[in-house]
Amino acid sequence: MDEVQYLDLVFTEKSICLFEKNKYILNVDSGSTKTKIKNWIELFFNVKVIGVNSYRPPQKREKREKIKLIMKNRMRYKRMIITLKPGYSIPLFPYK
Numbered sequence: 001m002d003e004v005q006y007l008d009l010v011f012t013e014k015s016i017c018l019f020e021k022n023k024y025i026l027n028v029d030s031g032s033t034k035t036k037i038k039n040w041i042e043l044f045f046n047v048k049v050i051g052v053n054s055y056r057p058p059q060k061r062e063k064r065e066k067i068k069l070i071m072k073n074r075m076r077y078k079r080m081i082i083t084l085k086p087g088y089s090i091p092l093f094p095y096k
Contacts (some may be wrong), residue, residue, distance in 0.1 A: 007040075009092065010026040010079065024082045030056075037080055052079040087093055 009015075010025040018025065032096060034052040042049055056078055084090070
């Protein structure tokens with residue numbers, strides 16, 4: 001099975017509100033697919049995934065001249081919204 005690269009949880013105001021609905025937002029490498037992420041999360045965290053949605057965050061714009069807006073490099077990650085079955089959860093902070 002292929003490894004998943006660059007995986008981390010996103011802690012924003014929106015993502016914290018989604019934790020209550022059993023949804024988690026992750027930043028993932030742009031080459032990762034939905035099925036690869038789903039399989040990896042089910043194996044690693046021992047949970048059941050209902051759905052996976054993905055999107056790319058908008059590109060940043062940088063103003064260099066008065067008239068032209070120059071686009072920076074494309075984002076190198078995707079955001080995945082993982083929906084789990086009721087009763088399952090992902091630990092947010094590892095135990096020590």
